[in-house]
Amino acid sequence: MGLASFGDSAALLWSGMQLSLLLVLIGSAGGLAGGLLLAIARLSRFRLLSVPAMAYVTVMRSVPLILVLFWFYFMAPLVTGHPVGALYSALTAFVLFESAFYCEIIRAGIGAVAAGQGMAAAATGMRRWQALRLVILPQAFAASVPLLVNQVIILFQDTSLVYVVALRDFLTAASVVAGRDDRPVEVYTFVAVVYLVICLVGSLLAGRGRSPEFR
Amino acid sequence: MNYTWDWGVLVSAPYGDWLFTGAGWTLAVTLVAWTIAVLLGSLVGCLRSAGSLALRLPATVYVELFRNVPPLVQLFLWFFVFPEVLPTEMGMWVKRDLPLPEFSTAALAIGLFASSRVAEQVRAGIATVRARLLPAALATGLRPWQAYRLVLLPVAFRTIMAPLTSEFLVTFKMSSIGLTIGVMEVSAQAQQIANYTFHGFEAYAAATVFYLGVGLLITLLMSRLDARLRHGVGVRG
Numbered sequence: 352m353g354l355a356s357f358g359d360s361a362a363l364l365w366s367g368m369q370l371s372l373l374l375v376l377i378g379s380a381g382g383l384a385g386g387l388l389l390a391i392a393r394l395s396r397f398r399l400l401s402v403p404a405m406a407y408v409t410v411m412r413s414v415p416l417i418l419v420l421f422w423f424y425f426m427a428p429l430v431t432g433h434p435v436g437a438l439y440s441a442l443t444a445f446v447l448f449e450s451a452f453y454c455e456i457i458r459a460g461i462g463a464v465a466a467g468q469g470m471a472a473a474a475t476g477m478r479r480w481q482a483l484r485l486v487i488l489p490q491a492f493a494a495s496v497p498l499l500v501n502q503v504i505i506l507f508q509d510t511s512l513v514y515v516v517a518l519r520d521f522l523t524a525a526s527v528v529a530g531r532d533d534r535p536v537e538v539y540t541f542v543a544v545v546y547l548v549i550c551l552v553g554s555l556l557a558g559r560g561r562s563p564e565f566r
Numbered sequence: 567m568n569y570t571w572d573w574g575v576l577v578s579a580p581y582g583d584w585l586f587t588g589a590g591w592t593l594a595v596t597l598v599a600w601t602i603a604v605l606l607g608s609l610v611g612c613l614r615s616a617g618s619l620a621l622r623l624p625a626t627v628y629v630e631l632f633r634n635v636p637p638l639v640q641l642f643l644w645f646f647v648f649p650e651v652l653p654t655e656m657g658m659w660v661k662r663d664l665p666l667p668e669f670s671t672a673a674l675a676i677g678l679f680a681s682s683r684v685a686e687q688v689r690a691g692i693a694t695v696r697a698r699l700l701p702a703a704l705a706t707g708l709r710p711w712q713a714y715r716l717v718l719l720p721v722a723f724r725t726i727m728a729p730l731t732s733e734f735l736v737t738f739k740m741s742s743i744g745l746t747i748g749v750m751e752v753s754a755q756a757q758q759i760a761n762y763t764f765h766g767f768e769a770y771a772a773a774t775v776f777y778l779g780v781g782l783l784i785t786l787l788m789s790r791l792d793a794r795l796r797h798g799v800g801v802r803g
Contacts, residue, residue: 414777414778415742415743418756418770421756429568508635514746522636522638526642529646535646536651540647543640546635546639551630551634
C-alpha cells in the first residue's frame with residue numbers, strides 16, 4: 352500500500368468514524384427525549400396513552416435493528432413523497448428504535464425511586480406532574496446513569512449495522528478500503544481494535560458494571 | 567402515500583417459500599449460536615467467579631474482547647480475516663470446504679458474541695448462590711469443578727432464567743446480521759421480496775410479525791417455566 356493510498360484510506364475511515372459518531376449523537380439525544388416521553392406515557396393513568404406506548408416499545412424491542420433500518424429506508428420516501436436518502440432514514444430509525452430502549456431504562460429508574468418519595472411529594476402539595484418532574488425524574492436519572500451510558504455504547508456498536516443500507520459509517524468505509532486495497536486482514540483488525548478501545552473506555556466510564564447487579 | 571396493497575404476494579410462489587425458508591434459517595442460526603453461547607458462556611462464567619486470578623483473568627479478557635467489538639465487525643473478522651491468518655492449508659479448507667460457509671460462520675460469530683453475555687449472567691447467578699452452596703458442596707467431598715458443575719451451575723441457572731431469556735431473544739434478533747455475508751434468513755428474504763415485487767410493506771410486515779410472534783411465545787413459555795421452577799424447588803433469588 353503506497354503512502355498516497357494510505358492517506359486516502361485514512362481520510363475515508365475518518366469520515367466514516369464521523370458519520371458513526373453523528374449517528375450516536377443524534378440517536379442517543381433523540382432516543383433519550385423520545386424515551387422520556389414514552390416512559391411518561393407508559394406510566395400514565397390514561398390507557399389511551401399507556402397502551403399504545405407499551406405496544407410501541409414491545410414491537411421495537413422485538414425486532415432486529417436491521418429490519419427497522421430496512422423499514423425506514425423503504426417507508427421514508429413513501430411517507431414524505433420524495434427521495435429521502437439513507438442518512439435521514441437511518442437517523443429516524445435510530446432515534447425511534449433507541450427511544451424504546453431508553454424508555455425501559457428510564458422506567459426502571461423510576462421504579463427504583465422509593466414509593467415514599469411520590470407520596471411525600473404529594474403530601475407537600477405537589478401535583479402528580481410536579482412530583483414527577485421535580486422529585487422522581489431527577490432521582491430516576493441519577494439511578495440509571497450507568498445503564499444510560501451502557502446504552503450509548505451499545506448504540507455505538509449498533510451504528511455499524513447501517514452497512515445494510517450502504518451508508519458509509521466507520522465499518523462500511525473500512526469495507527470499502529479493505530476491498531479496494533485488498534487488505535482485509537489489516538483493515539478489519541484495525542477497525543476491531545478501534546471499536547474495542549472506544550467501547551472499553553466507555554464501559555470503564557460507565558463504572559465497570561453493566562447493570563446494577565454486577566456492581 | 568401512494569401505495570398499492572397486495573397481501574397476496576406473501577403467499578404467492580415463490581415469495582411464500584422464501585419467507586418460510588428464511589424463517590427456518592433464522593431459527594437455525596439462533597439455535598446453533600445459542601448452543602455455543604450456553605456451553606462456552608457457562609464455562610467462562612464459572613472461570614469468572616473462580617478464586618484464582620490465573621483462571622479469572624483469561625475469562626475476563628475473553629468477556630471484554632467479545633462484548634466490546636460490534637457483532638458485525640466480529641462476523642467480518644471470522645468471515646474475511648480468520649481464513650487468511652490460519653496456516654495456508656487450513657485457510658484453504660475453511661475457504662473451500664467448510665460446509666455451509668455463510669451459515670457456519672454466522673452461527674459461530676453470533677454464538678461467541680452471545681457467549682460473553684451469557685458468561686456475565688452465569689457469573690451473576692453463581693455470585694448469588696456461591697457463598698451458601700460452595701462450602702456445603704465441598705464439605706460433601708466434591709472437587710471444586712464438580713461442585714460448580716453439579717451444584718452451583720444448576721442452581722445459578724434457575725436464578726438467571728429471566729435475563730437468559732432476554733439474552734436468547736438478543737441472539738434471535740442478532741441472527742439477522744448473517745444477511746451481510748449472505749445467509750438468507752428472514753430479514754434478507756423480506757428485503758429480497760421488497761426488491762423483486764415493490765411490496766416492501768407486506769414483506770417487512772411479515773418478517774416483523776415473525777420476530778414479534780417468536781419473541782412473545784418464548785417470553786410466555788419461559789415465564790411459565792420460571793414460575794414453575796421457583797415454585798417447585800423453592801429457589802430464592
